[in-house]
Amino acid sequence: MAKQIKPIMTVGIGGAAGDGIREAGSNLGILLNDVGLKTHFSFKYPSLIRGGHNYSRLSFSKEKIFYDYKKLDVLIALNEESIKRHLGELNKNAIVFAENFDDEDKKALGENAISLPLTEFITNIKAPSITRSSVALGALCYLLDLPLGNMTKIFNEIFRAKSPETNILLAEMGYKHLEKLNIKHSNLIAHELINSPTAEFIDGNTAVARGLVAAGLNTYVSYPMTPSSSILHFLASQERNFKIKVIHPENEISSINMALGMAYAGERVAVGTAGGGFALMQEAFSLAGMAEVPLVVAVSQRHAPATGVPTHSSQSDLRFVLHAGHGEFPRIVIAPGDPEESFRAGADALNLAWKYQLPAIVLLDKHVSENMTTSTINPKSVMIEKGKILISVDSSYKRYALSKDGVSPLAFPGTPNAVVKFDSYEHDEGGITTEEIPTIKAMQEKRFAKYASLAKEFKNFETVKTYGDPKSKNVIVFWGSTKTVLLEAAKYFKKTVKILQILWLEPFDVASVSKNLKGAKKIINIESNHNGQLAGLIREKTGIEVTNSILRYDSAPFDPLELAETLNKLI
Amino acid sequence: MAKQIKPIMTVGIGGAAGDGIREAGSNLGILLNDVGLKTHFSFKYPSLIRGGHNYSRLSFSKEKIFYDYKKLDVLIALNEESIKRHLGELNKNAIVFAENFDDEDKKALGENAISLPLTEFITNIKAPSITRSSVALGALCYLLDLPLGNMTKIFNEIFRAKSPETNILLAEMGYKHLEKLNIKHSNLIAHELINSPTAEFIDGNTAVARGLVAAGLNTYVSYPMTPSSSILHFLASQERNFKIKVIHPENEISSINMALGMAYAGERVAVGTAGGGFALMQEAFSLAGMAEVPLVVAVSQRHAPATGVPTHSSQSDLRFVLHAGHGEFPRIVIAPGDPEESFRAGADALNLAWKYQLPAIVLLDKHVSENMTTSTINPKSVMIEKGKILISVDSSYKRYALSKDGVSPLAFPGTPNAVVKFDSYEHDEGGITTEEIPTIKAMQEKRFAKYASLAKEFKNFETVKTYGDPKSKNVIVFWGSTKTVLLEAAKYFKKTVKILQILWLEPFDVASVSKNLKGAKKIINIESNHNGQLAGLIREKTGIEVTNSILRYDSAPFDPLELAETLNKLI
Amino acid sequence: MDLNLSTNAKITWCPGCPNSQILVAFRQAVTELVAGGKLKPENLVALSGIGCHGKITDYLNVNSFTSLHGRVIPTMTGVKSANPSLTVVGFSGDADTYDEGIEHFIHAARRNSDINLFIHDNQIFALTTGQATPTTPKGFKGKSTPFGSIEEPFNPLLIMLSSGATFVAQTFAGDIAGTKRIMLSAMVHKGFSFVSIIQPCITFFDTRDHYKERVYWLDDSFPKNDLSAAIAKVMEGGGKTPLGIFYQVEKPTFEEELNK
Amino acid sequence: MDLNLSTNAKITWCPGCPNSQILVAFRQAVTELVAGGKLKPENLVALSGIGCHGKITDYLNVNSFTSLHGRVIPTMTGVKSANPSLTVVGFSGDADTYDEGIEHFIHAARRNSDINLFIHDNQIFALTTGQATPTTPKGFKGKSTPFGSIEEPFNPLLIMLSSGATFVAQTFAGDIAGTKRIMLSAMVHKGFSFVSIIQPCITFFDTRDHYKERVYWLDDSFPKNDLSAAIAKVMEGGGKTPLGIFYQVEKPTFEEELNK
Ligand SMILES: Cc1ncc(C[n+]2csc(CCOP(=O)(O)OP(=O)(O)O)c2C)c(N)n1
Ligand SMILES: Cc1ncc(C[n+]2csc(CCOP(=O)(O)OP(=O)(O)O)c2C)c(N)n1
Numbered sequence A, B: 001m002a003k004q005i006k007p008i009m010t011v012g013i014g015g016a017a018g019d020g021i022r023e024a025g026s027n028l029g030i031l032l033n034d035v036g037l038k039t040h041f042s043f044k045y046p047s048l049i050r051g052g053h054n055y056s057r058l059s060f061s062k063e064k065i066f067y068d069y070k071k072l073d074v075l076i077a078l079n080e081e082s083i084k085r086h087l088g089e090l091n092k093n094a095i096v097f098a099e100n101f102d103d104e105d106k107k108a109l110g111e112n113a114i115s116l117p118l119t120e121f122i123t124n125i126k127a128p129s130i131t132r133s134s135v136a137l138g139a140l141c142y143l144l145d146l147p148l149g150n151m152t153k154i155f156n157e158i159f160r161a162k163s164p165e166t167n168i169l170l171a172e173m174g175y176k177h178l179e180k181l182n183i184k185h186s187n188l189i190a191h192e193l194i195n196s197p198t199a200e201f202i203d204g205n206t207a208v209a210r211g212l213v214a215a216g217l218n219t220y221v222s223y224p225m226t227p228s229s230s231i232l233h234f235l236a237s238q239e240r241n242f243k244i245k246v247i248h249p250e251n252e253i254s255s256i257n258m259a260l261g262m263a264y265a266g267e268r269v270a271v272g273t274a275g276g277g278f279a280l281m282q283e284a285f286s287l288a289g290m291a292e293v294p295l296v297v298a299v300s301q302r303h304a305p306a307t308g309v310p311t312h313s314s315q316s317d318l319r320f321v322l323h324a325g326h327g328e329f330p331r332i333v334i335a336p337g338d339p340e341e342s343f344r345a346g347a348d349a350l351n352l353a354w355k356y357q358l359p360a361i362v363l364l365d366k367h368v369s370e371n372m373t374t375s376t377i378n379p380k381s382v383m384i385e386k387g388k389i390l391i392s393v394d395s396s397y398k399r400y401a402l403s404k405d406g407v408s409p410l411a412f413p414g415t416p417n418a419v420v421k422f423d424s425y426e427h428d429e430g431g432i433t434t435e436e437i438p439t440i441k442a443m444q445e446k447r448f449a450k451y452a453s454l455a456k457e458f459k460n461f462e463t464v465k466t467y468g469d470p471k472s473k474n475v476i477v478f479w480g481s482t483k484t485v486l487l488e489a490a491k492y493f494k495k496t497v498k499i500l501q502i503l504w505l506e507p508f509d510v511a512s513v514s515k516n517l518k519g520a521k522k523i524i525n526i527e528s529n530h531n532g533q534l535a536g537l538i539r540e541k542t543g544i545e546v547t548n549s550i551l552r553y554d555s556a557p558f559d560p561l562e563l564a565e566t567l568n569k570l571i
Numbered sequence C, D: 001m002d003l004n005l006s007t008n009a010k011i012t013w014c015p016g017c018p019n020s021q022i023l024v025a026f027r028q029a030v031t032e033l034v035a036g037g038k039l040k041p042e043n044l045v046a047l048s049g050i051g052c053h054g055k056i057t058d059y060l061n062v063n064s065f066t067s068l069h070g071r072v073i074p075t076m077t078g079v080k081s082a083n084p085s086l087t088v089v090g091f092s093g094d095a096d097t098y099d100e101g102i103e104h105f106i107h108a109a110r111r112n113s114d115i116n117l118f119i120h121d122n123q124i125f126a127l128t129t130g131q132a133t134p135t136t137p138k139g140f141k142g143k144s145t146p147f148g149s150i151e152e153p154f155n156p157l158l159i160m161l162s163s164g165a166t167f168v169a170q171t172f173a174g175d176i177a178g179t180k181r182i183m184l185s186a187m188v189h190k191g192f193s194f195v196s197i198i199q200p201c202i203t204f205f206d207t208r209d210h211y212k213e214r215v216y217w218l219d220d221s222f223p224k225n226d227l228s229a230a231i232a233k234v235m236e237g238g239g240k241t242p243l244g245i246f247y248q249v250e251k252p253t254f255e256e257e258l259n260k
């Protein structure tokens, strides 16, 4: 920390919903990846379909960049509102692209206000309004010295089905327009084209979906709900490619109960939703615990309670998922902080769900789900853990046979001789309903034996991660998406600190967390919720009380520089 | 504790489902109340309608009796199975009533085996099989010197609609049969008739229902689910008497959403269910938090997860209700331990829900809900707290007006000039959807300000209660139905202890709990769950770790003598 | 009386979205009822589900309860049974009512709850950016069915007629006068009133032209109290879309029976 | 082959409960299918909801999944879509499917999921000791309606015909041979098969005599592929209760389309 930071540039793209602001941002991110730059991209939008203010922001650098910055080096404003909103956020020498500038803007920006004849260009070739952003991207290529040819490649890729020519043509027109004006940005970051980049520019939802697929997903079942929906959309679009099935049923209750039926019949399944949709799945989630059904649930948090603010983020569902479902039963809860961890969490959750025959939650939020960053994803690194599956049995087969590790061998219906009985009532080893006290006790203990087995696995997984100085007495602790903004903020820390990330919230790796916190002079907890839920969990599990909690519950993201300032004061 | 215990007698009544075992037990309890004896009654039954083993057990004494005992002084066996099951549980000189005894039983029981010609009696007067228990109750009156006339009074009361004559006649026949045999129990407890007893023999579900009614309940909405159903049945039967409405909709989701609509329109409402039904109410529960809807939810726990064991008890939903509903919002959770506390909890929950415009949970379990005990319930002690209700407003009315105590004045639709807007989205003061960060922050803080207001109320309520020696360094801590069996067990403690009951689980009275636990040498936590949820909660909130936890998760109740033995070893 | 039915909330529907026409029709219907002395403004409650349709409560300066996705119907019944003097109108979408909360749809009709349910049927999940609903034609390529949806749509009018609804009607958002007329009849009707409003989503499934060519109004001679005729009518094929009141009868309402 | 369809579980239905007749009929149907080489026992999956009806899975020595109250239908669709070679049968009750989970009932029919749903319709919540369901006559005095229920019952056969079910039938538990025959036809049918089994609850609502006098079998000439005729039949008044197959047509199934 506090070492020399390599130059960083930030581009903002603003416009109305329906202007393709997100797509423009993600296309730019792919392009930056092609030239070896690392990028972090966030996208802000209101809950509406047309109009309002949509805003893409990308920061990039030669070194790993964890989060994007407020201050812009380039602003692409596809409407007047976007100029007004972000005028106060410009770095020195920042360039603003827009169709028109009013007198005030011109005065403020001087020669850094660059007019692009967007409407003229698209009208000339009879292109729809949404393609205006392609003109701007072309112009940006010239401004930042990015290879226009790669932009063309990207358009070819993305619009394969829908004729990319229009966008390519418009990008060229934008590029030439700037070439004619001969304007280059004054703070260019050097870069060079990479032939086949190993990194990719990806969001958490896509990553978790690919993690699931890498671990052998057969079917994904989901009812749409922001910010989880892009898992559904991505997997549906890749149905044939990945040879999976994707089902969108009548509601969340149907989704999870269908999934339980599929797992019973032998399919590796996942469901996905947001906090409010998961609220509807509680009863069936409890059934997964009782019947010991392998199931992954991806829960992406948004501002709540109730309908809340659908497109704003939150970390307020930690306790909710830890205690989801009536009754007590083992579960796994993993909260990744970025796309690479999301990929891993998706794969691990599915494998562990099958190894231990229990429900596993991947806990995301709007930021992890939707922010994009330059990441390295390696599906080949994932081994499929099939679990204790029997493909042939004799008629003495018992679905809930008691076993020391809590895991009974699993046969699927259709296996000759097997009579496979799943039961939502408390049951005996054969899966027949019981009200006998000793059997009930034995079954409760069998199910919870899985935790003992899982504890032995802790060492095989990154249940916690640390960053910074492992010996520092100042410890910052966090979970989930705070990772990105915090690690970016850490570049500006004045003192050395240890940063502790808790990835596995359940089972909780008490020993590791205790070890990392014990002896700390100061423990600062950072969460995007009101109650400081992680702080409570740490105290419950380890007895250790954090010194401070930095809590944000207004649904807005942290800013890396502001966070660094706050932390520098505290440490 | 460890003082002289007054004599206690225990009667067991066993038979099949459909034999009226529960009713026989509760009628006996009423009779005992009429003669000034204190009684505790529990009822065990499987989840079926006819057959199986149903078992009523009553212990009674001249002094307060908190729980019933395993060892019997009288066994009424309405079938052969009941003799076999309970033969090993007889005290010396115990009398057994049954129709027939096999040789083995006769040998074991000698002259304490008393045959009652049940079938003959009912056949004679063409009564249905279910009335056999009335013969036995009549015989019991003679055996225990209880006034038959009062039994008659009770039958008249209970069977008002369905002609009580048969049962009265059969009771007389049973009485006379024993009179002829001239058998009195050897350990009779002296008692005398009370003219109008102030105490009543009541179960927790009825008590919580009456508490709600005392606090001004207008409507109760519920989909049946054991062990909450008797609230529904009781309130439905009293609809006209209490001038309330009772609705049984298509499912739990409908129930709670209907209730929210009613509260919006000005009615004081409650819903009731078990853990699995509450699992389905999570999303709407979160809406109650967001829209600030006054609502009481009675949740009665049973063995879980999933369908579990419907008629067995559990305390496994503590964390589940504490964190129910996605997102964060204030709520109240009160867990009464017996009928008197249940009455109070029902009344307080409804009053506080309206005073603070939030959802309040009364957390019960099968034992609190269904066990009956001699109790003093005083509806007149309850004042109706209407809350900040406006009956006339001008057009500037804002439903979510910010206020220091977090509570906005509430008008109902139908009030001239008022435009009352409830919203499940995050909203502004007027109840219009917002995505503005400062408004979101202000609304979150407004809602949570209610906790600060509530904390000032702690002193007005029994958030915690203590029993035993307030200075003892040995503390036993518990919540909910453990109260009854623990206080009975306490009669046998060899050392003095302090017993701490936590009634308010949310908001948690940190100061009182800490004060009561600080300095303890030993803290023993008792719960009917696997994970020791209260222990975790105490540690989270106070940092104090309990020394031992006695956990029972096999769905069976604790036994007072066994519990005393365990505790005597630990203390 | 000065009836202001608008709020300060900014309308965030897509420019040109027929939801605005539904809003206008409803405001006209309310204005007419109030002017005619049939409704006091304070006795009107508007509820909604979650979706583009659900934004309407923000735009109406009347009592309102913006409920959860799929749960507006039981909330409406709750309001009405608590205070039967209120006129209860609920706006919902085809995903909201035909998918998420269809259980309440059937049961509210069955118990003849005296509420008015207006479905903005755009045959799409609009607010979640375009997925197929139970009224979307089979084969539709949406975000969750990029290779074409595999489920047959159903007919909500038929479902309602089978469930005991006492008022079953259909209208077209583009016809503001017609929509207003149907809304008025529905609100005046005692019992469960179901109005299917065909509301093309111009962004994700633009059916404006399709319907403009196909809709027609039932003529006055259509018998309103004949269940079999109504069923036959709504099952009629032939590529045309009938508008109007298919069925209307009087039965005791849930709230009457409850408060008896 | 030695087909043992019984388990060691003790039967806990009330002595004389017609649920036992349903159990017998089903065992006979399975035995016949297996004997005829139409079904391998390991390919049969029995599922159930929660209620007296739901105990049946414990008594069947076949693959089973005892699901939640009201949720058996989506679980069935899950099983079938994961492994279309399985024969999926679900036992459910009138509260289970017509109350708690009716959303799934409509949608499984609409998507023509290739599953077989057998409803034990006793017009009562039996296991929870007697409350009115959507098929209980208005005025019924049960535990939650001691002064008489205030809701009209609906007609599940009509709801199914309106929702797209491709096999709609009714039988009477007391007629074991008839029930077996209908079960066989349902299981052999490709697509969503709905069988309403009239199953008097002898403890809480004993309708045995009522139905014994009123049930009659459709005669062979009844056209099975005519939706309007089927609708007219199930709407027919006159105090008689028809049994038999009202409707049966072939349509692509959900699982076929999904696994295409
Ligand atoms: C329980 C729940 N699930 C999912 C969502 C996400 N969601 C918001 S609107 C919507 C569907 C909108 O479709 P429709 O009801 O037809 O309304 P429209 O937008 O078409 O008007 C969904 C699924 C939600 N808010 N709540
Ligand atoms: C979510 C949920 N709500 C309520 C219950 C309680 N419950 C058990 S069985 C039952 C209804 C039984 O009625 P039905 O489905 O008709 O079955 P029957 O007993 O009549 O066969 C109910 C409400 C439950 N188990 N789960």
Ligand code: SF4
Binding pocket: A049, A050, C012, C013, C014, C017, C018, C019, C052, C122, C126, C127, C200, C201, C202, C203, C204
């Ligand atoms: S997305 Fe469709 S329904 Fe929603 S506002 Fe736009 S046009 Fe209207």
Ligand code: SF4
Binding pocket: B049, B050, D012, D013, D014, D016, D017, D018, D019, D052, D053, D122, D126, D127, D200, D201, D202, D203, D204
């Ligand atoms: S209660 Fe009714 S349905 Fe249940 S077993 Fe007894 S008779 Fe059968």
Ligand SMILES: [Mg+2]
Binding pocket: C051, C093, C094, C095, C120, C121, C122, C123, C124, C125, C126, C133
């Ligand atoms: Mg829609």
Ligand SMILES: [Mg+2]
Binding pocket: D051, D093, D094, D095, D120, D121, D122, D123, D124, D125, D126, D133
């Ligand atoms: Mg039933």
